[in-house]
Amino acid sequence: xxxxxxxxxxxxxxxxxxxxxxxxxxxxxxxxxxxxxxxxxxxxxxxxxxxxxxxxxxxxxxxxxxxxxxxxxxxxxxxxxxxxxxxxxxxxxxxxxxxxxxxxxxxxxxxxxxxxxxxxxxxxxxxxxxxxxxxxxxxxxxxxxxxxxxxxxxxxxxxxxxxxxxxxxxxxxxxxxxxxxxxxxxxxxxxxxxxxxxxxxxxxxxxxxxxxxxxxxxxxxxxxxxxxxxxxxxxxxxxxxxxxxxxxxxxxxxxxxxxxxxxxxxxxxxxxxxxxxxxxxxxxxxxxxxxxxxxxxxxxxxxxxxxxxxxxxxxxxxxxxxxxxxxxxxxxxxxxxxxxxxxxxxxxxx
Amino acid sequence: xxxxxxxxxxxxxxxxxxxxxxxxxxxxxxxxxxxxxxxxxxxxxxxxxxxxxxxxxxxxxxxxxxxxxxxxxxxxxxxxxxxxxxxxxxxxxxxxxxxxxxxxxxxxxxxxxxxxxxxxxxxxxxxxxxxxxxxxxxxxxxxxxxxxxxxxxxxxxxxxxxxxxxxxxxxxxxxxxxxxxxxxxxxxxxxxxxxxxxxxxxxxxxxxxxxxxxxxxxxxxxxxxxxxxxxxxxxxxxxxxxxxxxxxxxxxxxxxxxxxxxxxxxxxxxxxxxxxxxxxxxxxxxxxxxxxxxxxxxxxxxxxxxxxxxxxxxxxxxxxxxxxxxxxxxxxxxxxxxxxxxxxxxxxxx
Numbered sequence: 001x002x003x004x005x006x007x008x009x010x011x012x013x014x015x016x017x018x019x020x021x022x023x024x025x026x027x028x029x030x031x032x033x034x035x036x037x038x039x040x041x042x043x044x045x046x047x048x049x050x051x052x053x054x055x056x057x058x059x060x061x062x063x064x065x066x067x068x069x070x071x072x073x074x075x076x077x078x079x080x081x082x083x084x085x086x087x088x089x090x091x092x093x094x095x096x097x098x099x100x101x102x103x104x105x106x107x108x109x110x111x112x113x114x115x116x117x118x119x120x121x122x123x124x125x126x127x128x129x130x131x132x133x134x135x136x137x138x139x140x141x142x143x144x145x146x147x148x149x150x151x152x153x154x155x156x157x158x159x160x161x162x163x164x165x166x167x168x169x170x171x172x173x174x175x176x177x178x179x180x181x182x183x184x185x186x187x188x189x190x191x192x193x194x195x196x197x198x199x200x201x202x203x204x205x206x207x208x209x210x211x212x213x214x215x216x217x218x219x220x221x222x223x224x225x226x227x228x229x230x231x232x233x234x235x236x237x238x239x240x241x242x243x244x245x246x247x248x249x250x251x252x253x254x255x256x257x258x259x260x261x262x263x264x265x266x267x268x269x270x271x272x273x274x275x276x277x278x279x280x281x282x283x284x285x286x287x288x289x290x291x292x293x294x295x296x297x298x299x300x301x302x303x304x305x306x307x308x309x310x311x312x313x314x315x316x317x318x319x320x321x322x323x324x325x326x327x328x329x330x331x332x333x334x335x336x337x338x339x340x341x342x343x344x345x346x347x348x349x350x
Numbered sequence: 351x352x353x354x355x356x357x358x359x360x361x362x363x364x365x366x367x368x369x370x371x372x373x374x375x376x377x378x379x380x381x382x383x384x385x386x387x388x389x390x391x392x393x394x395x396x397x398x399x400x401x402x403x404x405x406x407x408x409x410x411x412x413x414x415x416x417x418x419x420x421x422x423x424x425x426x427x428x429x430x431x432x433x434x435x436x437x438x439x440x441x442x443x444x445x446x447x448x449x450x451x452x453x454x455x456x457x458x459x460x461x462x463x464x465x466x467x468x469x470x471x472x473x474x475x476x477x478x479x480x481x482x483x484x485x486x487x488x489x490x491x492x493x494x495x496x497x498x499x500x501x502x503x504x505x506x507x508x509x510x511x512x513x514x515x516x517x518x519x520x521x522x523x524x525x526x527x528x529x530x531x532x533x534x535x536x537x538x539x540x541x542x543x544x545x546x547x548x549x550x551x552x553x554x555x556x557x558x559x560x561x562x563x564x565x566x567x568x569x570x571x572x573x574x575x576x577x578x579x580x581x582x583x584x585x586x587x588x589x590x591x592x593x594x595x596x597x598x599x600x601x602x603x604x605x606x607x608x609x610x611x612x613x614x615x616x617x618x619x620x621x622x623x624x625x626x627x628x629x630x631x632x633x634x635x636x637x638x639x640x641x642x643x644x645x646x647x648x649x650x651x652x653x654x655x656x657x658x659x660x661x662x663x664x665x666x667x668x669x670x671x672x673x674x675x676x677x678x679x680x681x682x683x684x685x686x687x688x689x690x691x692x693x694x695x696x697x698x699x700x
Binding site: 156157158175176177188190192193194195196197198199201202205215216217218219221222224225226227228229230260261262265279325326327329330346 | 546
């Protein structure tokens with residue numbers, strides 16, 4: 001398993017870089033201190049907060065860790081933002097009314113990737129992982145010059161090949177079981193939702209860089225299965241969300257522990273981009289909404305921000321984005337140490 | 351791996367009981383003669399043809415083999431059939447026109463399960479496997495009395511539990527990667543599409559009968575991964591469809607060998623029941639059709655029968671039901687012996 005060492009970790013087990021607040025420095029450092037690779041989910045962080053999180057993690061561990069960011073896709077003019085977000089506000093108003101939220105003007109829809117990226121370089125983060133696309137040639141060169149190991153996210157063989165072609169060091173094969181946002185970035189009329197069992201060996205056959213399996217892996221059985229499929233590492237999100245060290249909202253943790261494998265859906269409702277979460281009233285209300293009606297990512301994400309916040313503050317899980325993978329029945333409230341003990345049992349001898 | 355022996359076979363590798371003609375007696379017998387479990391896909395066979403197929407297999411092998419049938423669900427009055435099929439004919443007329451097919455009156459929508467079942471009992475088939483539901487208590491008792499081993503199909507933990515509760519000997523955990531019809535039978539507003547990596551361990555934890563993994567398994571890697579997840583056997587469909595011995599239509603084989611992992615969709619268009627196949631013009635034309643408009647199974651299956659036949663006869667794959675799983679890139683034209691040699695490499699020592 002020499003390839004695992006692309007990340008310079010003892011165990012090729014990655015805690016996924018879930019944006020939205022769950023990946024506290026405590027969680028990231030606990031994973032890295034055990035010998036895995038903790039990841040700061042930095043996608044929604046301001047450059048300042050990202051820097052603070054990185055510096056905090058550095059005080060908690062001297063082991064490698066990662067920062068995960070969102071590669072920017074489409075950009076929108078102020079006018080487009082205004083038009084789309086107005087429609088989004090109208091669409092979601094029945095839910096906004098529940099919390100007395102007025103229609104709001106959306107201005108900033110996302111953080112500056114360029115500024116986040118600068119922080120990653122300046123802080124010489126050990127591993128940079130990303131999703132929703134590939135960095136530019138210049139960015140890849142800058143990462144290499146800084147000695148930063150890189151890891152992309154693919155949902156098809158073609159995406160994995162593109163990631164390899166731009167010079168990235170490793171690729172996560174994100175199966176359809178995975179919770180949270182789909183990493184798909186090659187535009188297609190059809191969203192690829194390929195199960196981990198099928199996706200991993202097909203990607204392994206078409207790239208030479210290490211392949212990390214993700215999607216539906218919850219315990220030592222999933223880890224062993226991933227290695228059998230040809231992966232040289234695994235990435236888990238949901239399994240880490242319910243750990244003691246996770247900063248996921250208590251209601252999110254509670255719902256993860258209470259729901260089952262058939263209770264998730266892939267929805268565009270919360271952010272305008274496909275993501276898997278626990279089916280609730282907000283998702284159900286959008287199942288028959290035509291995709292064109294939902295504002296595109298990241299506009300819809302900005303539209304629903306105060307709604308999700310109000311919902312979690314008032315203890316109502318029906319308008320929260322409860323990202324979750326399909327391995328849900330296997331979620332347990334463990335410490336990172338307990339979870340890692342279980343997962344590392346299945347790592348092949350090195 | 352004692353549990354594998356529930357089927358009295360050397361290798362717990364099942365060739366899936368694909369209805370529609372691919373499972374020739376030659377294919378079934380070749381799998382069983384190698385030490386796996388060949389399966390006659392009997393779902394659409396008349397009782398007479400089913401008996402002939404069974405008797406033919408018996409002349410080709412003295413090893414155990416299975417018959418797979420469809421458990422009947424909803425039944426329809428002649429009037430309901432008339433109303434639904436008229437609508438189905440109208441919906442599909444643009445495609446029917448391509449082949450000069452007139453609107454047809456649909457009378458018989460499916461074979462009698464009771465008569466097919468009688469044949470299974472009378473012929474003392476070694477293994478009876480089924481999908482779309484569970485047999486009645488009387489039917490289970492009759493199978494047991496005849497010494498026939500039984501195997502059901504589940505797409506959720508709840509379905510697996512129901513199968514165990516009625517006294518079935520083993521259960522196939524059908525992951526979302528699987529080609530052909532979904533076996534889901536617990537009515538729900540949402541079709542469960544749970545990936546194999548997530549589904550298998552969750553089912554393993556909730557039943558005591560042997561669990562057979564299915565969905566996305568194409569080679570020795572998928573077999574090894576399935577065992578790692580806790581399965582004690584595997585079932586493969588797509589991988590057997592392209593074997594030399596398979597009686598799948600040559601165009602079907604050709605398309606399986608030419609398409610990739612992102613080229614399949616779950617569609618209701620061909621039969622009124624969810625099934626995964628290679629995306630073609632007929633599937634695409636129905637992607638925005640509301641489910642309520644498509645006649646329910648098995649009426650739509652009867653509606654599209656002559657269309658599928660004409661399409662395959664004229665060499666046009668765009669209106670054929672090209673069932674396929676998501677492991678498509680791994681499909682190869684091998685003999686059953688070559689495929690089984692590869693798959694059995696990964697069977698744990700007994």
